[in-house]
Amino acid sequence: MVGLKLFRTDASKCGVSEVMPRLVEVEADVQGLVEAHMETLLGVRFLASEYGTGTVHKGRIDSLGLDENGSPVIVEYKRGIDAGVINQGLFYLAWLMDHRAEFEHLVRDRLGMRAASQVLWSSPRLICIAGDFTRYDVHAVHEHRRSIDLVRYRLFGSDLLGLESVASGSGGMQVARRVRRQAVARATADVQDASMVELASAVDEALLGLGGGVNRVERKTYRAYQRLRNFACLCPPQRSKLLVYLKVDPKDVDLVPGFTRDVSGLGHHGTGDLEVQLRTPRDVERAQDLFLASYAAA
Structure with a gap:
């Protein structure tokens, strides 16, 4: 995505003009965009936004979802580069594994009993969507035992969103x-x-x-x-x-x-x-x- 150049063609003038990439103004903008179209963009059914983890963990999970195979998914967003995004997501993933019944109750409320009965706890996922990642982030994904996806985003013009898979690991x-x-x-x-x-x-x-x-x-x-x-x-x-x-x-x-x-x-x-x-x-x-x-x- 960093090296990708996007051009708008103009047949009437026989020319092209570059569409410059940009980041969102605030983190909530990319979160709202992805949550509104999560199944199309990520293959994940949306469950909840800003989900509270209680008084002990004192955190809020950006997005919760369920993927095509029934695996629980946590999505964390950052506007630009943030060295703590993976650790933050893994912290929430550990909380999720300790609160399976609560998650299944959420799935039952949103998607029905059948989906809740088929949650695949053997392969929970963390998807981190950010403006960019460091080489240390990429290395950590390949070394960690959890399933982690790093996704880089860019906006082009007023109506184009680009998502690029930077790294993916499964343990x-x-x-x-x-x-x-x-x-x-x-x-x-x-x-x-x-x-x-x-x-x-x-x-x-x-x-x-x-x-x-x-x-x-x-x-x-x-x-x-x-x-x-x-x-x-x-x-x-x-x-x-x-x-x-x-x-x-x-x-x-x-x-x-x-x-x-x-x-x-x-x-x-x-x-x-x-x-x-x-x-x-x-x-x-x-x-x-x-x-x-x-x-x-x-």
């Missing part, structure tokens, strides 16, 4: 390797067909290898691959195929029977309107461009 390399071993073990236990196990592993590697900042979230009925938002959901192997759901508009794809399908409006596990059916390693190669398009849009 460091040791946790990632342990999760991977557990996932492979579950797949081996659940599926007798070795070819499907190998295919699931190939899909896993392809999705994790698309770029930096990919987190994997395990749910009972699917495995989500996530940047700020889910970009792919892998369902448990069937007898002869794997189903992957992507955040790609089916209208933008030349659908191939037996390989891709429009599932918008149809019920299925995970998120995404494009279903990709994978039966062989060749199918995984064919799907690579679709995987990349979904990753880029997340």
Whole structure:
């Protein structure tokens, strides 16, 4: 975002004019903008603003939400650079983990009983949105055991908002390797067909290898691959195929029977309107461009 230049074209004059980036006047401006459109911008359902943490902690959480996989989300905002934003967010995240019943009550009031019963406490998230971050912030994200996203914002002109994912971490390399071993073990236990196990592993590697900042979230009925938002959901192997759901508009794809399908409006596990059916390693190669398009849009 710092290096991004945005220009407005003027066809009548055959020229361009640069739209200069700027920060908000006060922190509450970016908070209000994100809270009003949180699901569109972050893939997070908004729950509460300025949520009080009681007389002991004596704090107020900027925003509380629930992401697409049911993970609790704390969002903290800073107008510019603030070295304490991650520590402040982690302080509130620790409070949240100690007050699960209170959070679930809030979810029940805002989103209903079903959502409250499916809160995923294994992967709570902290999203920090600020004008910029230091290299120490980025390093801390990759070293910490919690799921943390650093997001840089800029306003352009009077009606454009830019969000850039600066860093994303899900607990460091040791946790990632342990999760991977557990996932492979579950797949081996659940599926007798070795070819499907190998295919699931190939899909896993392809999705994790698309770029930096990919987190994997395990749910009972699917495995989500996530940047700020889910970009792919892998369902448990069937007898002869794997189903992957992507955040790609089916209208933008030349659908191939037996390989891709429009599932918008149809019920299925995970998120995404494009279903990709994978039966062989060749199918995984064919799907690579679709995987990349979904990753880029997340």
